[in-house]
Every structure is written in C-alpha cells, then in structure tokens.
Amino acid sequence: MSNLYARRANLRKKLGEISPIVRGSVVELGRVCGRPNCHCKKGEKHMSRYLSISIHGKTSIFYLPKHVEQKAKKYVNNYKKASLIMEELSQTNIQILKGNIKDNPRGKRK
Ligand SMILES: [Zn+2]
Numbered sequence: 855m856s857n858l859y860a861r862r863a864n865l866r867k868k869l870g871e872i873s874p875i876v877r878g879s880v881v882e883l884g885r886v887c888g889r890p891n892c893h894c895k896k897g898e899k900h901m902s903r904y905l906s907i908s909i910h911g912k913t914s915i916f917y918l919p920k921h922v923e924q925k926a927k928k929y930v931n932n933y934k935k936a937s938l939i940m941e942e943l944s945q946t947n948i949q950i951l952k953g954n955i956k957d958n959p960r961g962k963r964k
Pocket of ligand 1: 886887888889892893894895900
C-alpha cells in the first residue's frame with residue numbers, strides 16, 4: 855500500500871512539473887496567396903504550420919508564425935505527457951481504493 859502512495863506522490867510531482875499545456879496538434883497546411891503570378895497558383899502551395907484545436911467537437915486552426923512554432927509544439931507535447939501521467943495516476947488511485955476496500959472490515963459486509 856505505502857509504495858502506492860509514494861508512487862502517487864511521485865506522479866503528482868511529475869505532473870506539476872509539466873507546464874504549459876495545450877490540447878491540440880500542430881499541422882502543416884498548404885495555402886495559396888493573393889499574388890497573381892506566384893508559384894502557388896500552379897500547385898506549389900506555401901506550406902505553413904497551424905495549431906489545430908478541437909473544442910466540443912468544433913475544430914479551429916490558428917496560424918503559427920515561425921518564431922512560435924517550436925513553442926506550440928512543446929505545449930502540445932506537454933499535454934500528451936501530462937495525459938499519460940494522468941492515466942497512471944488514475945490507475946494508481948484505483949489500486950489505492952481497492953486496497954482501502956480490502957483494509958476496511960466494513961467493506962467485507964454483504
Ligand atoms: Zn503564393
């Protein structure tokens with residue numbers, strides 16, 4: 855039991871160290887600009903990165919200027935890391951709850 859509590863404390867510490875987080879993904883999309891003789895008109899589109907975010911089933915995208923690209927990727931990656939830790943925390947807490955049920959004689963009552 856006690857190692858489960860230690861595990862939980864460790865996971866919570868790890869979770870606290872992850873910041874900032876963004877639930878979304880960085881995507882690359884081609885776009886056509888407004889210049890009349892640009893190569894993008896012939897199919898060679900301008901590739902740019904965007905942050906794609908889905909909230910309540912509605913997806914929005916934001917253009918990411920070059921200097922923000924790495925930061926956005928990091929935020930998105932932090933969310934993934936945090937999610938994995940959250941899942942581990944949940945599993946650990948389930949084990950703790952199961953242990954509590956076993957420890958408590960009242961839990962044995964039918
Ligand atoms: Zn163009």
